[in-house]
Amino acid sequence: MSDVAPLDPPYDLTGKRLWVAGHRGMVGAAVARRLASEPCEVVTAGRERLDLRRQREAEDWMAEARPHAIVLAAATVGGILANQSRPADFLHDNLAIEANVIEAAARVGVEKLLLLGSSCIYPREAAQPIREEALLTGPLEPTNEWYAIAKIAGIKLCQAYRRQHGRDFISAMPTNLYGPGDNFDPRESHVVPALMRRMLEAAEQGESRVTVWGTGRPRREFLYVEDCADALVHMLKYYSGEMHLNVGTGEDLTIAELARLIAKVVGFEGEIAFDTSMPDGTPRKLLDVSRQTALGWRPRTTLEDGLRATRDWFLRNRDRARTGA
Numbered sequence: 001m002s003d004v005a006p007l008d009p010p011y012d013l014t015g016k017r018l019w020v021a022g023h024r025g026m027v028g029a030a031v032a033r034r035l036a037s038e039p040c041e042v043v044t045a046g047r048e049r050l051d052l053r054r055q056r057e058a059e060d061w062m063a064e065a066r067p068h069a070i071v072l073a074a075a076t077v078g079g080i081l082a083n084q085s086r087p088a089d090f091l092h093d094n095l096a097i098e099a100n101v102i103e104a105a106a107r108v109g110v111e112k113l114l115l116l117g118s119s120c121i122y123p124r125e126a127a128q129p130i131r132e133e134a135l136l137t138g139p140l141e142p143t144n145e146w147y148a149i150a151k152i153a154g155i156k157l158c159q160a161y162r163r164q165h166g167r168d169f170i171s172a173m174p175t176n177l178y179g180p181g182d183n184f185d186p187r188e189s190h191v192v193p194a195l196m197r198r199m200l201e202a203a204e205q206g207e208s209r210v211t212v213w214g215t216g217r218p219r220r221e222f223l224y225v226e227d228c229a230d231a232l233v234h235m236l237k238y239y240s241g242e243m244h245l246n247v248g249t250g251e252d253l254t255i256a257e258l259a260r261l262i263a264k265v266v267g268f269e270g271e272i273a274f275d276t277s278m279p280d281g282t283p284r285k286l287l288d289v290s291r292q293t294a295l296g297w298r299p300r301t302t303l304e305d306g307l308r309a310t311r312d313w314f315l316r317n318r319d320r321a322r323t324g325a
């Protein structure tokens with residue numbers, strides 16, 4: 001038995017103004033696409049006008065836009081190497097964005113706010129599958145502790161504003177995501193876009209070998225971003241509570257298995273080598289998705305189908321995808 005049940009009646013999006021913060025990013029763009037089929041208005045502002053690390057800019061925008069609800073998908077985001085090499089950016093930027101948006105939202109009386117966290121908030125050695133209660137029960141994974149601390153602070157801000165000011169601010173902890181709009185820059189990216197691009201280019205150039213970072217033994221769970229966006233909209237409508245909620249598939253695989261699947265999807269037939277001088281990161285982070293299931297949501301896209309759709313998006317959008325070029 002789960003301790004969550006869908007809100008009845010749900011939070012009604014009809015006629016509401018929803019601000020998607022981070023609408024040009026992979027998740028924010030998918031949320032904006034998903035909201036197009038809801039009876040609400042989506043408002044957005046680009047970073048050139050609104051840098052959410054600046055409190056004044058966040059406050060001025062909130063006073064002007066007056067959203068009823070917010071999906072906070074703006075963040076400094078990156079894969080294992082980006083996290084390791086830019087600890088100050090990952091800690092400072094994310095703390096500042098969360099604090100500024102949440103405080104400004106509370107001031108103007110925003111009805112509902114959904115904060116995006118990440119499965120890296122959990123202890124490195126958490127029991128698998130990871131239940132929400134594992135938060136703050138042990139040491140974090142060193143490669144991403146800076147980012148994790150900021151995301152944990154975000155969860156706590158939502159809880160604190162709920163307790164002190166009665167705000168319906170909730171938080172979602174998605175597993176590793178991938179899909180259209182992902183970052184394909186090799187130093188910044190997560191594993192799916194990194195390997196997809198490396199293997200596509202190797203196949204195109206007739207290379208016989210690609211290198212995968214680490215031992216290939218860590219296990220990861222991957223959720224297609226369009227499914228994630230659907231889960232987030234479901235949460236907005238059907239969830240209210242202090243507890244952060246896991247968002248995932250409940251299934252994982254090793255990085256070596258993922259590499260073989262990506263090779264199949266992009267048509268790379270050469271050798272897959274492992275560079276063990278690169279970090280493995282967390283050995284495993286499989287989410288327990290019982291609460292998500294109890295809320296009435298489950299994912300639709302298989303990993304192989306999602307990888308095919310991501311490949312097709314990348315091939316169609318090479319000129320505008322983030323590649324670090």
Ligand SMILES: NC(=O)C1=CN([C@@H]2O[C@H](COP(=O)(O)OP(=O)(O)OC[C@H]3O[C@@H](n4cnc5c(N)ncnc54)[C@H](OP(=O)(O)O)[C@@H]3O)[C@@H](O)[C@H]2O)C=CC1
Nearest residue numbers: 022024025026027047051052053074075077116118176177
């Ligand atoms: N990708 C993943 O695997 C996972 C992501 N998440 C979470 O989902 C959320 C979105 O991630 P994702 O879409 O992958 O990341 P992206 O890097 O694709 O998008 C991040 C977005 O945030 C915006 N942004 C960053 N800094 C600022 C700032 N200072 N002011 C205003 N806007 C800013 C970016 O704007 P611009 O376009 O101008 O750069 C961009 O639109 C994050 O909170 C992340 O933690 C959670 C689990 C896994």
Ligand SMILES: C[C@H]1O[C@H](OP(=O)(O)OP(=O)(O)OC[C@H]2O[C@@H](n3cnc4c(=O)[nH]c(N)nc43)[C@H](O)[C@@H]2O)[C@@H](O)[C@@H](O)C1=O
Nearest residue numbers: 079080083118120144189190191194212213214279280281
């Ligand atoms: C979503 C999550 O993302 C980050 O954590 P992570 O799960 O470790 O993310 P990752 O996708 O970068 O790596 C997954 C695994 O894959 C291996 N791997 C192989 N080859 C490549 C490769 O070429 N690039 C990358 N990036 N990883 C590779 C890599 O060594 C690791 O074992 C957090 O920092 C944090 O930001 C967070 O929340």
